[in-house]
Structure formats: C-alpha cells, structure tokens
Amino acid sequence: MSLTRIYGLFLRHFYLITRSFPRVLDLVYWPSIQITLWGFISNFFATHTTYYNNAVGVILTCAILYDFLFRTSIGFNMLFLEEIWSRNFTNLFIAPMRIGEILTSLVITALIRSLIGLVPAILLTSPLFGISILDLGIFLFFLFLSLYIFGITLGILVSSGLLRFGPSFENIAWSTMFLLAPFGCIYYPIETLPEIFQKIAYVLPLVYIFEEARNILINQTVNIENVYYAFMWNAFYFSLSIALFYYSFNAAKNKGTLINMGE
Amino acid sequence: MKNLIEVQNIKKNYGKKEAVKGISFNVEEDEILGLLGPNGSGKTTTIGMLLGLLKPTSGQIFINNLKLEENRIQILEKINFISPYIELPKKLTVKQNLYVYSKLYKVRNIKERIEYLSEKLRIGELLNSITGELSSGQKNRVSLAKALVNEPKVLLLDEPTASLDPEVGDFVRSFLEDYKKEKKISILLASHNMNEVTRLCKSVLMMKNGEIIDQGKPEDLIAKHGRTNLEEVFLKLSRSNSEFN
Numbered sequence: 001m002s003l004t005r006i007y008g009l010f011l012r013h014f015y016l017i018t019r020s021f022p023r024v025l026d027l028v029y030w031p032s033i034q035i036t037l038w039g040f041i042s043n044f045f046a047t048h049t050t051y052y053n054n055a056v057g058v059i060l061t062c063a064i065l066y067d068f069l070f071r072t073s074i075g076f077n078m079l080f081l082e083e084i085w086s087r088n089f090t091n092l093f094i095a096p097m098r099i100g101e102i103l104t105s106l107v108i109t110a111l112i113r114s115l116i117g118l119v120p121a122i123l124l125t126s127p128l129f130g131i132s133i134l135d136l137g138i139f140l141f142f143l144f145l146s147l148y149i150f151g152i153t154l155g156i157l158v159s160s161g162l163l164r165f166g167p168s169f170e171n172i173a174w175s176t177m178f179l180l181a182p183f184g185c186i187y188y189p190i191e192t193l194p195e196i197f198q199k200i201a202y203v204l205p206l207v208y209i210f211e212e213a214r215n216i217l218i219n220q221t222v223n224i225e226n227v228y229y230a231f232m233w234n235a236f237y238f239s240l241s242i243a244l245f246y247y248s249f250n251a252a253k254n255k256g257t258l259i260n261m262g263e
Numbered sequence: 264m265k266n267l268i269e270v271q272n273i274k275k276n277y278g279k280k281e282a283v284k285g286i287s288f289n290v291e292e293d294e295i296l297g298l299l300g301p302n303g304s305g306k307t308t309t310i311g312m313l314l315g316l317l318k319p320t321s322g323q324i325f326i327n328n329l330k331l332e333e334n335r336i337q338i339l340e341k342i343n344f345i346s347p348y349i350e351l352p353k354k355l356t357v358k359q360n361l362y363v364y365s366k367l368y369k370v371r372n373i374k375e376r377i378e379y380l381s382e383k384l385r386i387g388e389l390l391n392s393i394t395g396e397l398s399s400g401q402k403n404r405v406s407l408a409k410a411l412v413n414e415p416k417v418l419l420l421d422e423p424t425a426s427l428d429p430e431v432g433d434f435v436r437s438f439l440e441d442y443k444k445e446k447k448i449s450i451l452l453a454s455h456n457m458n459e460v461t462r463l464c465k466s467v468l469m470m471k472n473g474e475i476i477d478q479g480k481p482e483d484l485i486a487k488h489g490r491t492n493l494e495e496v497f498l499k500l501s502r503s504n505s506e507f508n
Contacts, residue, residue, distance in 0.1 A: 082352075083352075086350060086351075086352045086353050086354075087348070087349050087350040088349065088350060088351060088352050089349070090316065090344075090346070090348075090349040091349055091351065091364070091409070092367075093316060094314045094315070094316065094339060094342075094343070094344050095339065095364065095367040095368060096335075096336045096337075096338075096339035096340040096367070096368065096369075097336075097367060098336060250318070253315075253316065253317055253318040254317075254318050255277070256277065256308070256311065256316075256317055258311075258316040258317070259307065259311040259314075259316045259317060
C-alpha cells in the first residue's frame, strides 16, 4: 500500500470537487434536504395519527404520482446526460436542429420513458395492496399532465445548467427533485410546514397537485382551484425554463462549453 | 473558383484572453486548406466558430455565400465535422447511428446513401456491429460516414487520422482526396501530421497565439523558410518565442 498513491488519487477527486461549485452545493444540500423532508413527515404523523384512517392508499397514490414526476424529470436529464457521456454532444449541436426541435424530441422521449415505468407500477398496486390510483377518476389525467409538465420543466432547467456549467452540474440533475420534495407536500398537508416554507410551497405547482390528490381520495370532493393554480404555476415555470434554456445555449456559445464538454 | 468558406477578421475572446485575434481566410470549392499550429494556437476555436458552436466576439463568417450568424440551420445542413474527441453513441449499431444522423440531416434515400458510404468506406460488414465495440480504425471510418451522410459542401476535419495505424491512415487520406475531387467540396483540415498536410493540402495557414503567422502552398513555405519539409517549417515557426525553445 502506497500512501502517496492513495493521497494522489484522493487529490484527483478533491481538486475536482473544489473546482466546481455545483459539486460543493450537492454535497452540502443533500443531507439537509433529507433531514428536512423526513423531519416534516415524522412531525406530521406524530401529531395527526388518524388523518389517513379513511383513505388507505393515499400515501401509495402520492408515492406513484411523485415517482412519475421524478422519472419524467430524471428521464429528461438522462437523455441530455447520455449525449455528454457518449461524447456525442458536439455531433448533436452541429446537426441542423433548432433548439425547439431538440427540446420537443426530448420531451416526447421523456414521456415514453416515464410511461414505461408508470404503467407496471399502477398495475402492481391493485393486486398487491388492493389500491387503484384510478380512484382519482378523470382528474387523475389533469394531475398527471400537471406533474409531467413540471417534471419536464425541471428537466429543461437542469439541462440549461448542464449547457451553461458543463457536466459538473450533473449532480444537481440527480437531486433537483429531492430539493423540492419538502416544499411539494407530497406526503403531508401544507399546514405541516413552517410559515416561511409554506410561502415557498405556494409558488410551486406541486403543493396544489398533491393537496388535490389527497382531497379527492380523503374528502371525495374536487377543488378545481387546485388544478387551475397548478397549471398556472406550471405555465409560468415552463416559459421560464424555455427562456433560460435559450439563454444558456447562447451563453454556452460564448463560453465554449458546447465544444468543451469534459468533466 | 467560388469560395465556400469566407472568414472575415474573426476574433474570439474568453474574458480577457484573446483566443483568436482577428483572422481572415477563404477556402475555395474543390480545395483542402490545412490549418496548422501548435496546441493552443486557436485552431479548435476557429473550427468551433465555423460550426456555429462558438460565437465570434467580432468578425463575420460566410459559408457558401450565406452569413453564418443569420443562416445557421441552412448552413449546418451542408457542413459536417470529424474529430477524434467526439464519438457516436456507443450502444447503437453502426447502421442505427447512420440512420439517426440521416434523419437529423433530413437525408432523402437514406438506404441508398448508407449503402453508398458503406461501400466507399468499407464498413458494410460493420453495419450491424455495436459502435462502441469497434476498433479505432473502424470507428474512424464510421465517423467519416456520419460526416458525409448529408453530402456536405464543406467538411471540417480536426486530426482525422490521429491514432490510426499507417494503413488505415493512408486509406482515409486517399478516400478524402478522391471524395473531394469527385464532389468538389471544400475541406478545412487541422492536423499535426505534416506529411498528411503536404499530401492533401493545396495551401496551409500557420497559426500561433490566435494569429495567422504565415500562409501559402506547402512547397512555397518550405522554399521561403529554407527548409526541406513542412515539419521543419512548422518547428521553425512554432519555436520562435516558444516556451519549449
């Protein structure tokens, strides 16, 4: 065993981390987010033990919805990352493709990838747990659509970061969903959050989607306002993500990231 | 002869660093122009600007009489690029890769085009192979097929024969010579292989520190600098004020 070589290899990774802000950020926020999310979940169940009594499967339904969002977002990022990993990135950007064509193609592919994962999950919940996500009725379509748009939006935002900062932004790509999870109120009502976090949650479409899913399953009623607000915020963030992608593309052309996609 | 590439006083700055300091040159139809220079001289930056991957700080680029800044998509339809630093998706078969890129370039008669390139580049037997499992020489020919799938009028080559054995290298050079003659295309060749440049290029540009420090026909440059071959000319020019001198 050579301590020099061990130290040498350590340095290789240490230098990489310290040269990249996204990597440092990733190290810092990951544990904080996990603790925050599970802290809120534990808090909620400690004080509201009877909340889910009349609706077995609410948690499972929310888990499936969240997983769909997660897979859509990660799926979109994966498509972009795969081009970087396979060193095909430059080939793609010298092809006569408009940014809109690239995005549309990735959006469609991400949907297909997500559905491939979603359909078996839905089919499994019924025989295994006697629960059907289809209990959400026609509004299930709107909730899925809303989640899909937000997943794609996050994917485009992260891809913008990859374009601007290069592959060091990759870690952010993996953990965006976890960063938003505490504010999304996936497993608990928004009242569980401290007031300042509630203000953040209200400007995200997620809280409206998951509140509405719980509302339908527990109260057997539909609050169309939740669906409306989810789409409104989605439209805002989606437009913002597209604008940011174009901005990042131009910034990458100035900075040289498109021909220099390394680590 | 018509100029297919016209570069007018382009500059590229990265912050305070001047990577390319206002260079101008033309490449005619049916011409191979060599772009020479030591590492960091600005060759890749220049190619990046010609491909629209980099935005020049100032200056203009015309490809086939169209201004690149305003006609990027139209120009990219008739331009292509090879570099050993970029690859095709490794998990796809050669045929799938060629098919995908034919679609991206909206090639008509894809089947015929792939058959033509397979025959010319001798990759017919590789079409169903996984791209990532090919040897360097095979990958190089497949990349060349991808670069020609759209019948480009302008081909940009960055070290096209780097890491190839002499036999494959010679095959690629011969192919490029024949293809250029047959299709009357313009080729910009960045290479450190001076024998390759002498053989293929009608004229060369010598870059250093972001500037063109000399240019002309290889034989003229050899005579002008009193050397016996282009490698010696390269060494003479690149060693002046070099950190390795």
